[in-house]
Amino acid sequence: MDSATSPRSFEVSLNPAAATDEERAAAMAAPAFGQVFTDHLARITWTQADGWHDRRIEPMRDLALHPGATILHYGQQAFEGLKVYTHADGSLWLFRPQANAARLAASAARMALPAVPEEDFLAAIDALVNADRAWVPTAPESSLYLRPLLIGTEPTLNVRASHEVEFLVMACPVGAYFPDGVKPVSIWVAQGYHRAGPGGTGTAKSAGNYAASLLPQQQAQDNGCQQVLFLDAREDKYIEELGGMNVFAVRRDGSVLTPRLTGTILEGVTRSSVITLLQESGREVVERDVTLEELRAGIETGEVAEVFACGTAAVVTPLGSLKSPDFDVVVGDGSAGPVTMGIRQTLTDIYYGRAEDTHGWMRRVG
Incomplete structure (x- = not known):
């Protein structure tokens, strides 16, 4: 050796x-x-x-x-x-x-x-x-x-x-997370299960949080969905995150809404980068509590035009539909929206050196 x-x-x-x-x-x-x-x-x-x-x-x-x-x-x-x-x-x-x-x-x-x-x-x-x-x-x-x-x-x-x-x-x-092109994914709202509770380990990137997400993820697949959306454990009404990604909603006026960090949501590196880039592009980004009812109603009325999730593995993923035992709603026309695809392109251009790194985010290896 x-x-x-x-x-x-x-x-x-x-x-x-x-x-x-x-x-x-x-x-x-x-x-x-x-x-x-x-x-x-x-x-x-x-x-x-x-x-x-x-x-x-x-x-x-x-x-x-x-x-x-x-x-x-x-x-x-x-x-x-x-x-x-x-x-x-x-x-x-x-x-x-x-x-x-x-x-x-x-x-x-x-x-x-x-x-x-x-x-x-x-x-x-x-x-x-x-x-x-x-x-x-x-x-x-x-x-x-x-x-x-x-x-x-x-x-x-x-x-x-x-x-x-x-x-x-x-x-x-x-390889590329979407080898055949970026495709919207369907989301199941977790029923009876929560990823983390107040005072727990939700803000830590630790195995137990992911173990807690596996049965609800199986529940999502059993209902024809690809990912699961978790609600808060205290009131079971506020959206938090997917199994491994943070969530954003793009409103009709161009502003963007995302759940605030409460101690039960993982503070994603991609999440904070997305917020910075959206704000620099002139969009208002609001971090606050968002109820499932507000998100569902916004999708149905068109007030919410796009929904996407972000994380290291998939970068930015468009969400095409939201489903529970009580509703099944399609986001927009079910395709990836321009804000979603625009922020995804901006990030990947920085990753691969196709765009200037104005923030000094990239570090050369070795």
């Missing part, structure tokens, strides 16, 4: 079973989201006694966890998602990775995990991408998806914060 020290103090152990050029090309031909993994992962260990240490790049392989590890019993975990984009000159770029580092630190605080310093967060990504550079796709609208992950690994059944933690970064090449 070849071994070397990276310029950023990551010990690099190369994978002796790394994919051949032919195997990698076949795996990257049409990769489904999150199904194909690169040859390596970045890893840093934390212990209560020594803090963060042992920074390394190692072969992608199964983790060795004690059956009593806290992640397996008490769900002490937090994660992030961001992408590496290839520009026309072949350079590799990240979109607002400092914001992801800050959000992981906030999630870690809520989950009683140690915060990963921003410099370690960024250095781990640089080291991994440098090791697996050949896995970064170059096809249009493709990218290398990164999944930073924090898990409690101490073998103990005591109900307390883990004294041993691992920080991992893994990578997956992904």
Whole structure:
């Protein structure tokens, strides 16, 4: 096994079973989201006694966890998602990775995990991408998806914060989210289930919130819908977010409405970017509580002309219909609207270097 020290103090152990050029090309031909993994992962260990240490790049392989590890019993975990984009000159770029580092630190605080310093967060990504550079796709609208992950690994059944933690970064090449063109998705309003409650972990990007969304997502699919919309847990009347995306409504007068952050809604990096870009384009963006009834009635009367969701994976996704046991309404004519597609184009142009990055959001990898 070849071994070397990276310029950023990551010990690099190369994978002796790394994919051949032919195997990698076949795996990257049409990769489904999150199904194909690169040859390596970045890893840093934390212990209560020594803090963060042992920074390394190692072969992608199964983790060795004690059956009593806290992640397996008490769900002490937090994660992030961001992408590496290839520009026309072949350079590799990240979109607002400092914001992801800050959000992981906030999630870690809520989950009683140690915060990963921003410099370690960024250095781990640089080291991994440098090791697996050949896995970064170059096809249009493709990218290398990164999944930073924090898990409690101490073998103990005591109900307390883990004294041993691992920080991992893994990578997956992904193709265009909509390979056949952007298509509106149908939305089911969750019935009897909520993603998170007041004082809970809704503002953290943690596994439990997503686990709570899986049964309602299955409910959505059983009712012919592709995604689920969650309402608030206190009154069951205010819209919050989809299973993994924030929601926006474009009104007939051109203004845009989105639920305010209440502590039960994840503060999306794409969400804040969308708000900034919409405001710069001259649109009023209002962040406030929005009832399901207001949204439904607005769609029916045409007061709400477009509805879209946003997140790292799909960027901006048009919502074509909204459904519950009591109603089934189509947004506009059911197609993707101009505001939705315009903001999606603006964002992707920044990602891929086709437009000037006036905010300094992009960071070159390595």
